[in-house]
Amino acid sequence: VLRVTPGQPVRIGIVDGPLGTGVVLAADDTSVALQCTFEATPARPKVDLLLALPRPKVMRRLWAQLAALGVSRVMLTNAARVERNYFDTHVLDAAVYRPLLLEGLQQARDTHLPVVSIHRQFRRLVEDELASASNADLSMVADPASEASPFTAIQPATRRVLLAIGPEGGWNRFELELLRSRGFIGVGIGPRTLRSDTACVALLAVMHEALRLRGSRHP
């Protein structure tokens, strides 16, 4: 892809392993020989995402952006306002989303491939599966009605965050109650309603900035 020539250095990374530099020793049409020097493995992103499955077109656009912003885990779930046929799309095939996730990782120079899981039963996910799927010590649910900011929820001691983002029309009351009963704190980033892909990027960006600043006791 890169049309490398011998002697040329290229940036490399091993999935879930270290970043490094490779110097091209030889290259032909089918293979490239590299002499590799590895550096540190990047830190695992501190955010897990629980996302009500958006429509396929939106989900396709999101994969690379999620990996670039940094999520350790992506749990895609059903919800009352998610249409059932969204689960039939090939955008949920690993063969489709893995290259998109890798594209996002390359952009951000990370190697941690987000772990993806798909959950057709919201209640079972929250009641039975979540405790083992995420080891976050702080869970938040994006709620436009909430005035609390991720910045007030995240404490200097917070290590990992689980963020739940609902479908285009929002979680219904049962879903929101269930999340709250499991310790999810409602957070928002202001009164403007955003499209679900914009909301994901916006909330993840604010979350990471809060973790970066609170972690260093910065502001």
Add this chain to the structure above:
Amino acid sequence: VLRVTPGQPVRIGIVDGPLGTGVVLAADDTSVALQCTFEATPARPKVDLLLALPRPKVMRRLWAQLAALGVSRVMLTNAARVERNYFDTHVLDAAVYRPLLLEGLQQARDTHLPVVSIHRQFRRLVEDELASASNADLSMVADPASEASPFTAIQPATRRVLLAIGPEGGWNRFELELLRSRGFIGVGIGPRTLRSDTACVALLAVMHEALRLRGSRHP
């Protein structure tokens, strides 16, 4: 579009004016009569954006998102790493971008149509035109090399912000120096490199959250 029937209430808004509610009096194939009640005009978004023109496909995706997140003004500029032919696209025609901006405003329930201007000469924009185009009292340039957060730059007294975001390959040294010489402070949101549309959404979200929290002396 909404297939309204008499008696039905619909949310309405006048561009650059108030939001309100309209009750349908009569509707046929070509017209709808509404009895309108107007409420307050939303506050003008506190962020102006100076953006190196991204490639047309990316710019098209951005319009609605910019309006939804809230920008008062969008100045699209040339830069060394912007390809000249990007300026020839119809994505810069008001006939194309205005409906996309309106879509974003509807989503966010705002009425302030961002003022759009296109600048083919970066230097002239920064040296001669910027002072009259934006009345921001704080100017920032997104710089991946900067560790300063928008949260540390924005003060409780900050009223309006001008944010400059460079092209996919970054501003060159001359451009960055010129911006700094005009008072732009370098800010970043962490070490990950983001695609320019993701970066726009992420930075605008963090900026608005910083304005929201700092303004209320919140965190």
